[in-house]
Amino acid sequence: MHREHRLYRADTVCPSCGIAMPRLPMCSLTHTCVECARRRLDRECENCPDRDICMREIQGIKVFRELENRLSMILPDLIDVLTEEVRNICRRCVENYNDENSVNMFVRAILSIINSLVVCNDPREWITTVFKPEMIRWIIRAPVSVITLSERCLSALRDYSRVLDISPEIVINMFKLLLLRFIEERCDCRTFIEHSFRRNLAKILLLSNDLRRSS
Numbered sequence: 077m078h079r080e081h082r083l084y085r086a087d088t089v090c091p092s093c094g095i096a097m098p099r100l101p102m103c104s105l106t107h108t109c110v111e112c113a114r115r116r117l118d119r120e121c122e123n124c125p126d127r128d129i130c131m132r133e134i135q136g137i138k139v140f141r142e143l144e145n146r147l148s149m150i151l152p153d154l155i156d157v158l159t160e161e162v163r164n165i166c167r168r169c170v171e172n173y174n175d176e177n178s179v180n181m182f183v184r185a186i187l188s189i190i191n192s193l194v195v196c197n198d199p200r201e202w203i204t205t206v207f208k209p210e211m212i213r214w215i216i217r218a219p220v221s222v223i224t225l226s227e228r229c230l231s232a233l234r235d236y237s238r239v240l241d242i243s244p245e246i247v248i249n250m251f252k253l254l255l256l257r258f259i260e261e262r263c264d265c266r267t268f269i270e271h272s273f274r275r276n277l278a279k280i281l282l283l284s285n286d287l288r289r290s291s
Contacts, residue, residue, distance in 0.1 A: 083110065083126035083133070087276030089283070092116075096280050097140060097192050098205050101133035111137045136195045143194050146239050151187075157232040158183045161225060162255060166263040178265040185269060185281045186254045190247060194240055211272045215253055223252040 085099040090109035103113030105120075110130045114121055121127055147154075159179055166173045189206060196202035203212060225233075230248065237247040254272075261268040269278045 081126055082124055083130055087274060087280055089280060095137065095140070096188070096284060097195065098202075098274075098277050101130070101137070103130070109137060110134055140191070140195050143191060143240065147191070147236075154232050154236055155183055155187070157229055158187075158251075161229040162258070165223075165255065166259065169259050170263050173263055175263065178263055181265040182254075182258050182263075182268065184284075185265065186251065188281065188284070189254070189273070190236075190250055191240070193242055193246075199246070206273060206277060208272065208274055211257070214257065218253055218256055220249055220252045220256065223256050225252070 082104045084102050084104055086102050087098050088100055088102070089096040090100065090102075090112055092106075092108040092112040095109055095111075101110045102108065103110050103117070106113040106116050108116070111134045114130065114134060121130070124130070162183060163176075163179050166175075166179065192206065193199065193202055196205070203215070207215065225248070233248050233251055234244045237244040240247065257272055258265070258268045261271060266282065269281050272278075273281065
């Protein structure tokens with residue numbers, strides 16, 4: 077007998093637990109992430125045609141949550157170091173620049189984006205999932221070497237890469253690329269987000285910032 081598939085993916089925030097990530101695996105019965113759906117549906121999941129896939133996706137979400145817990149140990153210092161670096165570079169590149177909210181928003185947005193690398197097995201798929209096609213074309217030709225980071229910033233990014241268990245070169249180069257794009261957008265984070273990331277993901281990043289400012 078045909079059984080309807082229930083697993084789908086969306087760039088969204090789980091309304092139950094609040095987890096946000098690109099292509100979040102969701103259940104069409106509960107419209108929550110598959111981890112929350114599994115707890116809510118319990119035995120009903122046993123006959124689902126996507127059960128085995130969902131169990132793997134649940135493990136991926138658990139890894140993502142574990143990562144967030146580990147990052148919480150270094151995140152305050154990391155955010156401070158990256159914020160200072162970005163602020164200093166923006167002031168050198170944009171005359172009379174003084175938009176602290178854009179700098180803070182940029183740092184938190186790119187950390188969210190880089191964190192999502194952990195749950196993606198294929199970096200090429202990650203790139204096409206996260207960025208707009210025009211942004212991908214820009215990344216291919218972007219002169220990342222024009223961005224020079226301080227040793228303090230590089231050290232913080234290396235520590236961050238060890239927590240992620242991702243090559244420091246990937247993390248550092250991605251930070252440089254996104255920072256270069258941010259500068260090209262006159263260090264305006266809303267414009268940077270809207271022009272760089274796929275629409276639904278951009279909405280999540282902007283919503284997260286608005287919620288943080290209102291709390």
